[in-house]
Amino acid sequence: MEGNIGDLGQYIGVGLTAIGMGGAAIGVGNVAGNFLAGALRNPSAAAGQTATLFIGMAFAEALGIFSFLVALLLMFAV
Incomplete structure (x- = not known):
C-alpha cells in the first residue's frame, strides 16, 4: 500500500463525515417519529403541524447534505 500521510488523513476525514450523515438520518427519524406520536395523540x-414537520425534516436533512x-x-478538492 503506497501513498502518503495526506491521503490517509483525507480518507479518515471522509470516514468521519459519515458520522454527520448518520446523525442527519437519526434526526429525520426523530422528527418524523415525534410528529407521528403527536398526531396519534391529537389527530385534529x-x-x-404538517408544515412544521417538513421544515424540521428539511433542516435535519440539510446537515446531512452539508456533511x-x-x-x-x-x-476531490484537496
Whole structure:
C-alpha cells in the first residue's frame, strides 16, 4: 500500500463525515417519529403541524447534505 500521510488523513476525514450523515438520518427519524406520536395523540391538530414537520425534516436533512459536501471536498478538492 503506497501513498502518503495526506491521503490517509483525507480518507479518515471522509470516514468521519459519515458520522454527520448518520446523525442527519437519526434526526429525520426523530422528527418524523415525534410528529407521528403527536398526531396519534391529537389527530385534529395533525393537519396544522404538517408544515412544521417538513421544515424540521428539511433542516435535519440539510446537515446531512452539508456533511456530504464536506466529504466530497475532502476527497476531490484537496
